[in-house]
Amino acid sequence: MTTYISEIDVSLNDAEEQNLRKRGFKQLPGNLNKGAGENCIYLWYKEGPTAITKIQVTFNDGMTAGLNNAGYKKINKDLNAGAGCSSVYLWSYQGSGEFDTPIVEIDVTTDANNEAAKFGPGWERMACDLNRKAGGAWIHIWVKRENPNYICDITATDFYESDTEMFENHYIRVDEDTNRGAGGSDIFIWYRQTTDPKRALNDLEVSISDKEAREYQQQHYTKVNVNLNDGTRGNQVYLWYKKKGSSIPIQTIALLLTKALVDKYRKAGLTVIEKSLNVGNDGHIEYLCVYQ
Structure with a gap:
């Protein structure tokens, strides 16, 4: 059976890491708060038969209403926690049809100097730096699709x-x-x-x-x-x-x-x-x- 990236989540501390691991999530390497705050924040994913097809980021309240109305799921964990700046959140969507291709891989880069080469093998880089306005490393999420x-x-x-x-x-x-x-x-x-x-x-x-x-x-x-x-x-x-x-x-x-x-x-x-x-x-x- 074909499996896709079916769920994503975020851990803000050791207890949340243990909980996600028990629930079958896999941790991606790369601290999403690298160089910006005391918290070690990680992205996690789970594979399954129903695919996430879109992932979005919000960094202000105005960006959220449309996502809520369209049925996106918010991960209510601030990716800038402990950094003392504006809050950054992830959202995911499981869609279907001609404009929604399943996501089969997900990754994180934490070194801007090495990220450009990743475009070649079919990856898409999400625009928002997850350390937005927090200083520290430039952090980006990448996704690869089934086709x-x-x-x-x-x-x-x-x-x-x-x-x-x-x-x-x-x-x-x-x-x-x-x-x-x-x-x-x-x-x-x-x-x-x-x-x-x-x-x-x-x-x-x-x-x-x-x-x-x-x-x-x-x-x-x-x-x-x-x-x-x-x-x-x-x-x-x-x-x-x-x-x-x-x-x-x-x-x-x-x-x-x-x-x-x-x-x-x-x-x-x-x-x-x-x-x-x-x-x-x-x-x-x-x-x-x-x-x-």
Whole structure:
């Protein structure tokens, strides 16, 4: 019988570790609080016949309502416990249908310098650093699916009221605010996946000026009509995509929040669009990366 990742949980102390082990969970190596707090926090998983198909992260209250309404299950254990900063929680969903492919492996990286090479074997990196605003190591969860997946739809939102509809329509939220540190609206990129490479997007670009926007329009890119820099003093920033830009389908995307890893990501085969989504303001550097 085929088994999948069917449950995930988190331990915050030795007693919880023992309890999860007795219940048949397996522990992933890698302290989710590495370098940030006193607590040793670990991710656990259990395998079974019913698959988790999506995992999301929240780091503020606004991000939670849509997940609750869409039937996601919250793991009510703060991944930043003991670090003295904003709370970070995991959520999971067991879906079915063309946009929900079972997760068969899950992993954690705790060293940003070694994470880029992991994109090659079919892994997807979750956007949110689990040590978000806590300092310490950059911690990311990774998932691998039963079959290769490709991005077939991409959009963005600048208000939380649409989250329920997005989740119910099987979109995955890229759980990092494109306005991080810049003020303005809370803005998130979303995408939907398919196992059919013929339906996939083949090209993504970012415009940070009117001139670039005109050029992409002339090249027949489709514009995502949400300014990723809305409400700040910065440039207007837009996402553009094509479904026939090249013969290579896009497998996954990532947000890179440091210049220091650009070369490592490129050497690993990712296209790094070196235009910060926070250009023109004092916010965090954010580069969109594409893996094909």
